[in-house]
Structures are given as structure tokens and as C-alpha cells.
Amino acid sequence: MLDMTVVFILMIFFLTVLFIMWRPYGINEAIPTTVGAACIFLLGVVPLTDIYRILGIVNGASITILSTIVMSIVLQSIGFFRWVALNLVERARGSGILLYWYVNLLCFLMTMFFNNDGSILITTPIIMQMMTLLHLKREQKMPYLLSGALVATAASAPIGVSNLANLIALNIVGLDLNTYAAMMFVPSMIGIAVISLLLYLYFRKEIPNKISIAPEPPLPPPPPRKAKHHHPVRHPDPPHQLRLRTGEPVDWWMFRICIAIVIFVRAGFFLFSGLGIPIEWIAVVGAWLLIAVRWYRNKMGALDIIKKTPWHILVFAFTMYVIVYGLHNSGLTMIIVEHLRGLVTTNHLSASLVMGAFLTLLSNMCNNLPSVMVGTLALKQMGLDTHTLQIAYLASIIGSDVGALITPMGTLATLIWMFILRKNGVGVSWSEYLKISSISIPTGLIISLLSLYGWTEWLFFRAN
DSSP: OOOHHHHHHHHHHHHHHHHHHHOGGGOOTHHHHHHHHHHHHHTTSSOHHHHHHHHHHHHHHHHHHHHHHHHHHHHHHTTHHHHHHHHHHHHHTTBHHHHHHHHHHHHHHHHHHSOHHHHHHHHHHHHHHHHHHHTOOHHHHHHHHHHHHHHHHHTTSSSGGGOHHHHHHHHHHTOOHHHHHHHHHHHHHHHHHHHHHHHHHHHTTTSOSBOOOOOOOOOOOOOOOOGGGOOOOOOOOOTTEEEOTTSOEEEHHHHHHHHHHHHHHHHHHHHHHTTTOOHHHHHHHHHHHHHHHHHHHHOOOSHHHHHHSOHHHHHHHHHHHHHHHHHHHTTHHHHHHHHHHHHHTTOHHHHHHHHHHHHHHHHHHHOHHHHHHHHHHHHHTTTOOHHHHHHHHHHHHHHHHTGGGGSGGGOHHHHHHHHHHHHTTOOOOHHHHHHHHHHHHHHHHHHHHHHHHHHHHHHHHHHO
């Protein structure tokens, strides 16, 4: 029988989830979670010592996300998004179908190169630029926008470094990045391919067969200048500055420097993290370098970065973590252990399916970052052998990275994606999102979990 404290915390939790989905008066996701977290804190379920502990857990993730946001804003300000959009459209050679697959490939590679949150921050503006260039209708934009978001977020599963939740939990289980990739890359790639194909079949009627860049109106002439102000005569663009076909100037010197910095940061995640240097430090250095280069070249400060950062997403992550930690403190983890231990220890197939399904459910209810922590802590208390523990953990990651995409609340990346779309006037409702995700994600999830079981059993057989 559940303790009354657990029942009360569950009531707060479900009310919070209800208000997140309902969003009365258009409130953002952080308000219900903040109220719920405040109630749990005032009840003493999560004391101040645990708040500091949660800050320590979420701190690195938040700093890395902020640094990636800075990088994406700087890249946008130098014309990077528009340049990529133009090149993708040109490579599609007038085919909307080919462009669909190029968009999916771009989103996948960006997640491999940055992380799922960074990929969303970079690819969504690129796709929006493409849609603007092609002057597509709203229903024609959705195949590119939604498939790109789902693929970009699901692509965080193949390698551990592409998702901060994966990295945090890796230390608890004792897996290194190379072993993680060897066991996870193939099954998660199969699932991502299935999701992409299902999305294509769903959207095939909305994807335009033929596309072309619509001509843009000529730029208006500059206003006449008064002689008394003695303005200097405007000279042609300096040699270092070329122009895109659409008339926007691109500083190619700055363009190359910024791309080199981004590449250095991504490589630094692999090179320096093995030396014990926190990932967030590397991300911060990269962000400051980009800001410095932009200021040196264009004398642009950080005001636009402050204005464009979705701060409420970070508040949501912290406060939701407090709520889930309250469930953990009230005995939820032990309840999970008691009810799932028998199923997980039955066999490896059961371990894969049960933990994948459980983390899918938990992530869609309260976001994948705290869910991975709860699931991983529960696994550690089940007394599993190493092989079963690793399979169950990897299944949990598939549930939290792929299965979490059923609802927008499942990942920070999807929440950021919806925030960007709202800012650009292409809002997507929960019902519209769920109608599409509920068709593609569960199938991709099940195939990924079955593939994980088959692939890891084959690796285990070869090793022995």
C-alpha cells in the first residue's frame, strides 16, 4: 500500500503534467513545474541539501545547452543557416522528396556533431530558412520540420556523447563511450531508419514533388542623406565580404573561423573529456570564442543572445527534476525496484522490452533527463549481473531518447523546437504533434529494442 506522502507527491506530479499539456492562457511549460517544485520543497520532501545536489546534476547540462544556444545564435548572425539552406535546396535539384531525405540526413549529422539540443537549435532555423526560400504552404512545411525534429532528437541514441542524459547515467552504470557505441549504434540506427521511413510514408502526399527558390523582391534603394551630416561615402563591400544569391552579405573570413571553432569544440568533447575536463567547460570556451570573434569583426555584443535564449526551458528542466526527485525521496525508486526486478531478471529480451517501455512512459510524463536518473538508480539497486545491467540500461536509453518523442514534453529538444516554431509563427499544437508521433515512434521504439536484444546477444556470443 502506498504511503500518503507518495500519494500526495503523485497528485502534485499529475496536476503539473495536466497543466503542462493544457497550458491555459498560453503559459509556458516552466510555470506549472515551478509551482509543483515549490510545493514539494515547502512540504520538506526535497530539502535544501537535495536542491544543491540537483543543481550539481543539472548545472553541467544547463551550461552546455546555454553555450550551444550561443553558438547557434552567432552562426545565424553570420549567415550560416541561410548558406546551408541554399546549398541543400540546390543539391535537391528541384525534388521535394530528395530534399526531405537531405533534411533528415542533415539533422542526423548535426546531432552526431553537436548534441540533440544543439542540433535542434541549429537545424530548425536552417529548415525555416529553406521553407522561406521555397515559399511553401504550412502543410508542406510540416514534413520537413517535424521529421527533422524527430530524427535529430532520436539521433542522440547511437553515441553517448550526443545526449547529456546519456553521459550522466554512463558514469553510474560504468560503461565507457566506446563500449556504449559498439552495443548501441546498430540497433538505434535501425530504429531511426524505420522512423524516417514511416514519417515519409505518412507525409508523402504533403511533400511537394517539385520545388524551386521563389524570386525575391529587389532591395529598396537607400534613403537620401543630408549633406549637412557629412556622412562618409558608402564604398562597395570589402574584398572579404561576398554575397549570397539572395542579397545577404556573408563575411567568409568570419564564417571559416566560426566553423573551425565549432569543429574544435566538438572534437574537444572526445579529446579532453577523457582527461577529466568537464564538457561544459569546453562548450563555454567555444561560446566565448565565437562571441569574441563576432565582436572583433562586427562589434556586436551579446544583447541579441540574451534576448533569444529560451531561459524558461532551463527552468523547466530544473524544476521538473525537483519534482521527480521528490518522488524518489518518497520511495518511488524502491517501488520501481520491487515491481520490475522480477521482469528484468527473467531474461535479456524481457530486460530490454520492460526497461525500454518503462523509460518511455516515465520520460513522456516527466521529461527524459530526470527519468534516466530514476531508471538508472533503480537498475543499480536490482542486483543485476553486468551483462543484464548493460542491456537494461541501453534499453532505458532507447526509451528515453526515442520513446520519449511520443509527447513534446519527453525531451528538452522537442520543447526547444516548439519554442522556436512559435517564435517564427509556425506553432504546432500537442494534438497535431501526437497524431504524427504516435504513428511513427512506437514502431521505431519496438524495433530498436528488439534489435538491441539481437545485436547484444550476438556480440556476447562472439566475445565468448
